[in-house]
Amino acid sequence: MARQLDGLVGYIATPVNLPCGLMARLRYLTRTPHARQAARAAGLVVTERTLRLWLGGVRSPSRKNLERIEQAYTTVRRENIARYLTARLNREGRGTRVEIHPLNQSQVDGPRQHVLELRTLNVRRWDRIVAAWAAGDGGELGRVSKVPGGGLWGMLDNPVAAMMSVMDLEPQTDLARHYDSGGWLARFAGRMLVVCPRCGGRALVIPRPGIPDPRYFSELLFQPRRLACGGCGAIDGWKPEVQGAGLVGAVLGGSEDPFFQRPLWLQTRCAGHILWAYNEEHVDELSAYVGARLRERGGARPTMSMFARLPAWMKGSDNRSEVLAGLEILRELAKRTAPADRSDAAHERGDRPRAHRSMYFRGGPYES
Known part of the structure; x- marks a missing residue:
């Protein structure tokens, strides 16, 4: 539970042992008298002179003090965000x-x-x-x-x-701020809603049961997949191409799933374009971003972020209400499974991105 709540809070991504990460935490803990008092209550008990030397870069904290700074920052950040987080979840x-x-x-x-x-x-x-x-x-x-x-x-x-x-x-349309932690599209690739190749209803694409849980989101692009339809019982399988000791991964993007090339179930026409998503969680994240008035970006590699790669028509304020309405349509589509509920936009379009044939190497032979 604690890890999941931490994931909803925009912590400073740069480690505390790097100069920019240390400075960001120190500024956060010393920006106001109230912040300084909260930092002392959280265990960061040092003199004002020491803080000035740290902030000026004249002196570096010891390893023990770095741990105290990190602990104080996490504690104060949690306390500051608790009221906002409670309102958001309630x-x-x-x-x-x-x-x-x-x-x-x-x-x-x-x-x-x-x-x-x-x-x-x-x-x-x-x-x-x-x-x-x-x-x-x-x-x-x-x-x-x-x-x-x-x-x-x-x-x-x-x-x-x-x-x-x-x-x-x-969608978090009542929130004025959105913080982009730099997560990329692969985090939603674990479960995809697609159009069944047999009956045209809603089918599910998931990693094949029995394989180990991925350590990183990127591993989801190389895991064997299973397509299953609860309506007609259709089942299909997918395995990554093997090249020597490596695997060739799927490429995300476009309105078709990257494994079976089936149209995504969650598609609708919006602002003269096609709005799509992999699953309900993907829809929720897009809604939070589009509905925010202030968007902040973080992370070491912001260009890999899903939000940084969104098309301009989704980011523009002129289309905000229309995009949010389209996302509500996708949310309702996710609750339906019958072939008659299929969106008129959910068909083969051939808009998959160019294959860049990313490779994944394991320490030993790959067991499929």
Whole structure:
């Protein structure tokens, strides 16, 4: 839970042991008298002279002080963002959806495996959860999550074999600011909604069951895939091309999925263009960005960011209301599965990006 909440907060991406990362944290902790007091309360107890020497670059903090600075920054940042985060997740009583994903059980003996599936629930009151997270109290955070009748893990038959992710159920159009942490499109490639090649209904493209969980989002482009339709039972498989000791990955982009070249289910016409998304989480992220009045960019490689690569017509303020309306259409399409619900824009278009044949090398032979 704490990791998921941390993911909603725009922390400084540059490490504290680099000069620019250190300066950014020190300025954050010393910008006002209140910030200095909060930093001292968080454990950064040094003299004003030492702070001036650090800020002036005359003296560098020791390793122990670097750890204190990082801890103080994380604590103060959490406290400052807690009120905003609570309002964002509560959303005036509408709450925020939580997805509970089954963990990979491929290394578990057959008799001990549990039949698990993706679960979702809507949490409407986040006050105690965010308060425990902001205070860094892991014990309280665990207790709050297990409140009888209202706990998160109480909704699961086997809470040990699951991991949780938090996402907004609706676009964050009420927020004036959006922070781009530099994440790229591959983070939404784990689950894609596509048009079934047999019945024309909604099918799902996911990594083949039983393979290890990826360590990085980029590994999702090289994992064997399975296409499955719950309507007609159609099933198909995909494996990356093998070249020597490496694998040739799929290329993201365009209105077709990069593995089976099927049209994406989430497509609609918008502002004279085609608006598309891979899944509901992708729609939510786009809504948060488009609806924001102030957009901030971070990360070491901003040009790899999904938002930096969006077309100009999606970023312009003139099209904001139309794009948000289009995203609402995609959100409704995600709830439908029948062939009759298919969007008139969801057909083969041949707009896949040029293949750059990225390679992935493993330490040993690849087992498909």
